[in-house]
Amino acid sequence: MPSIRTKEFTPRASEAINNPTIQESLGRLSNFRQGREEAIAEFGQERWDEYKKRAQEIKHETMEHLDHYLDMLSTNVERAGGHVFFAHDVQEANDYVAGVAQANNVKTVIKSKSMVSEEMGIADVLESMGIEPVETDLGEYIIQLAKEAPYHIIAPALHKSKEEVSELFERILGTPAQSDITALAAIARKVLREKFLKADMGMTGANFGVAETGTIVMVTNEGNGRMSSSLPKVHVATMGMERVIPRLADLSTFLPLLTRSATGQRITSYVSFATGPRRSDEEDGPEAFHLVILDNGRSNMLADPQLREALYCIRCGACLNACPVYSKVGGHAYGWVYPGPIGAVVTPSLVGVPIAKDLPFASTLCGACREVCPLNIDIPRMLLKLRSDANEGPKGTRKANRVEAMVMRGWRMTVGGPRMFTMAGKVATLLQWPLSRNRFLRRLPPPLSGWTRSRDFPKVAAKPFRSRWAAMALPPSKEGSDGD
Amino acid sequence: MATKEAFLTTVREALAKGGQTPAILVPEVDVIQNATDLRKGLAQRKDALLSQLQKNAVLQEWNVVTVGSEAEARDAVVAIAKGLDADLVVRTSHPMIERLGLDEALAASSIESVLLTSRSGNLAPDRLQDIAARADIGITGVDYVIAETASATLVSRKGMTRMSSLLPPVHIAVAHIDQVVENLGDLLTLREAELAEEDAPNWYMNLVSGPSKTADIEQTIVIGVHGPGEVHLVIITG
Numbered sequence: 001m002p003s004i005r006t007k008e009f010t011p012r013a014s015e016a017i018n019n020p021t022i023q024e025s026l027g028r029l030s031n032f033r034q035g036r037e038e039a040i041a042e043f044g045q046e047r048w049d050e051y052k053k054r055a056q057e058i059k060h061e062t063m064e065h066l067d068h069y070l071d072m073l074s075t076n077v078e079r080a081g082g083h084v085f086f087a088h089d090v091q092e093a094n095d096y097v098a099g100v101a102q103a104n105n106v107k108t109v110i111k112s113k114s115m116v117s118e119e120m121g122i123a124d125v126l127e128s129m130g131i132e133p134v135e136t137d138l139g140e141y142i143i144q145l146a147k148e149a150p151y152h153i154i155a156p157a158l159h160k161s162k163e164e165v166s167e168l169f170e171r172i173l174g175t176p177a178q179s180d181i182t183a184l185a186a187i188a189r190k191v192l193r194e195k196f197l198k199a200d201m202g203m204t205g206a207n208f209g210v211a212e213t214g215t216i217v218m219v220t221n222e223g224n225g226r227m228s229s230s231l232p233k234v235h236v237a238t239m240g241m242e243r244v245i246p247r248l249a250d251l252s253t254f255l256p257l258l259t260r261s262a263t264g265q266r267i268t269s270y271v272s273f274a275t276g277p278r279r280s281d282e283e284d285g286p287e288a289f290h291l292v293i294l295d296n297g298r299s300n301m302l303a304d305p306q307l308r309e310a311l312y313c314i315r316c317g318a319c320l321n322a323c324p325v326y327s328k329v330g331g332h333a334y335g336w337v338y339p340g341p342i343g344a345v346v347t348p349s350l351v352g353v354p355i356a357k358d359l360p361f362a363s364t365l366c367g368a369c370r371e372v373c374p375l376n377i378d379i380p381r382m383l384l385k386l387r388s389d390a391n392e393g394p395k396g397t398r399k400a401n402r403v404e405a406m407v408m409r410g411w412r413m414t415v416g417g418p419r420m421f422t423m424a425g426k427v428a429t430l431l432q433w434p435l436s437r438n439r440f441l442r443r444l445p446p447p448l449s450g451w452t453r454s455r456d457f458p459k460v461a462a463k464p465f466r467s468r469w470a471a472m473a474l475p476p477s478k479e480g481s482d483g484d
Numbered sequence: 485m486a487t488k489e490a491f492l493t494t495v496r497e498a499l500a501k502g503g504q505t506p507a508i509l510v511p512e513v514d515v516i517q518n519a520t521d522l523r524k525g526l527a528q529r530k531d532a533l534l535s536q537l538q539k540n541a542v543l544q545e546w547n548v549v550t551v552g553s554e555a556e557a558r559d560a561v562v563a564i565a566k567g568l569d570a571d572l573v574v575r576t577s578h579p580m581i582e583r584l585g586l587d588e589a590l591a592a593s594s595i596e597s598v599l600l601t602s603r604s605g606n607l608a609p610d611r612l613q614d615i616a617a618r619a620d621i622g623i624t625g626v627d628y629v630i631a632e633t634a635s636a637t638l639v640s641r642k643g644m645t646r647m648s649s650l651l652p653p654v655h656i657a658v659a660h661i662d663q664v665v666e667n668l669g670d671l672l673t674l675r676e677a678e679l680a681e682e683d684a685p686n687w688y689m690n691l692v693s694g695p696s697k698t699a700d701i702e703q704t705i706v707i708g709v710h711g712p713g714e715v716h717l718v719i720i721t722g
């Protein structure tokens with residue numbers, strides 16, 4: 001398992017906030033946001049909502065019968081001539097993959113991007129055996145050279161500027177400095193092409209594992225996934241157990257949601273369906289196919305009705321792009337494999353709440369993540385749940401400190417009754433003037449100064465919302481809640 | 485070591501299910517009838533599907549050539565190869581590609597054309613990769629084309645190597661209008677019917693929907709990373 005640095009959230013977050021290159025890179029997340037919005041507009045909002053609903057229904061059906069569909073998936077992979085290994089944790093998964101590599105006398109492994117293989121830390125394991133693991137997705141390759149963790153689920157090297165990439169290539173590959181991005185990509189193409197042609201094992205993830213046919217579906221743009229699953233004599237695919245879907249036809253629902261949410265694409269350049277190893281009538285393709293299905297704590301999420309829906313995630317990355325916290329603190333602050341809002345839910349569940357207790361607090365609970373999520377996963381509710389687990393939960397891991405407890409008590413008193421609430425609002429309006437600039441408070445006094453160190457706190461409005469609300473005329477049909 | 489049973493037991497416990505999962509009823513569908521009905525429907529909408537495909541193919545960065553006959557398709561392919569100064573092309577053996585008589589036509593322009601197979605010719609299996617990696621262009625037929633996403637669907641089997649459309653820097657896909665379907669669902673319906681009789685259905689396939697690309701450095705799009713950076717879709721309407 002890669003090192004877990006979830007306890008360093010605060011220092012690593014402020015490091016990112018104070019790094020102008022990283023802030024510039026994070027600024028580019030707006031491309032993803034815009035791409036997604038345009039793609040949905042083209043698709044049609046109503047149709048989009050229908051697809052979302054259908055996707056949720058399929059995931060619900062899958063998760064409630066997960067045992068059944070995993071059984072079906074493995075039976076069908078085996079029927080197609082593949083091997084399936086069910087791994088309880090990363091240790092078992094790594095041992096299995098290491099065993100396959102050893103049995104096949106493997107020297108070089110080409111990998112296409114897979115979050116599960118990051119979770120396993122398989123590259124380190126292979127390396128320790130004297131096997132060369134080569135990441136082939138351009139972004140993954142860059143961070144492999146830099147010995148870093150992925151910054152973003154779909155853009156692992158999001159934080160690197162072209163100058164940094166050039167410097168990295170210069171230092172490690174000995175290539176001359178380049179300021180042109182196309183030329184940098186060409187360098188990687190050339191170096192990696194040689195690896196592709198000589199590798200004896202390919203590792204890929206699986207965006208979907210189709211139970212009905214035993215098919216692994218890989219959604220990629222570069223073509224490295226196709227190479228990793230076609231050229232070497234052994235193909236090993238790894239997937240989290242929640243990636244199973246019942247039927248091929250379900251892809252009609254999931255693919256448009258995935259690619260449009262992730263990059264705003266109608267479809268990616270390649271969608272590859274791999275079913276077992278090369279068949280007897282095929283010309284090329286791997287001689288052996290192995291599928292590793294990983295639990296590694298996912299069954300804990302499955303067992304918790306409040307977290308089960310987090311397993312619906314299709315790893316599109318939209319919640320990262322939408323998150324005001326991720327957009328500031330970046331991916332490494334989250335300290336493990338999965339960053340952003342979904343990372344803040346998944347990581348504590350997989351590595352344990354005690355060591356990842358800061359993550360559920362790395363959110364403003366603004367709800368943007370849920371808004372953009374194609375599966376409508378209620379991340380804010382889950383974060384609240386994990387916060388309470390961290391604070392007083394059954395494992396009693398994070399005791400609220402005194403100040404926090406005091407603030408909470410005060411808050412309960414204040415909002416407890418309309419009279420106190422109204423009065424508090426008036427007092428706040430009077431007290432804030434020395435601190436405020438425009439409509440925002442730039443600095444709050446301690447112990448709240450931590451909040452405003454990196455963001456502004458909205459000023460308390462002179463006229464309370466309740467009085468403005470009363471003054472606004474409501475159109476009769478719009479009364480009541482819209483729901484969500 | 486976790487066995488499958490132990491693993492699935494953990495899952496069942498997490499779901500608070502006791503013992504075996506009750507079987508899930510799958511509705512019976514007549515895949516053959518579905519495919520027949522679909523084909524009829526598609527045949528009636530050929531023109532609309534063609535223009536949908538042409539529009540989306542351009543958006544997906546295919547170079548689109550629409551021709552009226554197989555002879556014109558052959559000329560179009562040769563023109564592309566000549567324009568690229570190609571020396572060596574590899575190709576697959578879809579029936580339509582065979583009918584084009586590409587080998588002779590390319591040879592007339594001193595371009596070597598190799599059918600990439602170890603089954604019918606005299607190529608050893610381990611030579612395929614070398615040749616494909618050296619080729620300037622890979623020419624393939626397609627099994628279907630999806631109009632909605634401009635996806636050429638390639639099923640790999642005898643005479644149809646995966647690497648023909650993957651290793652060369654340029655890919656030319658030749659399709660006939662009768663192979664155009666509207667969406668992924670249509671494709672699956674037709675494939676399902678084709679595979680209905682098979683014991684181990686061949687569900688290996690690739691949807692190719694444009695050139696290989698990346699935006700991994702500063703979110704700047706670069707075309708042609710590992711797969712072909714230039715892709716041509718030749719559509720025969722006659």
Ligand code: SF4
Binds near residue numbers: 314374
């Ligand atoms: S939680 Fe939703 S938005 Fe976030 S990566 Fe998963 S599917 Fe995408």
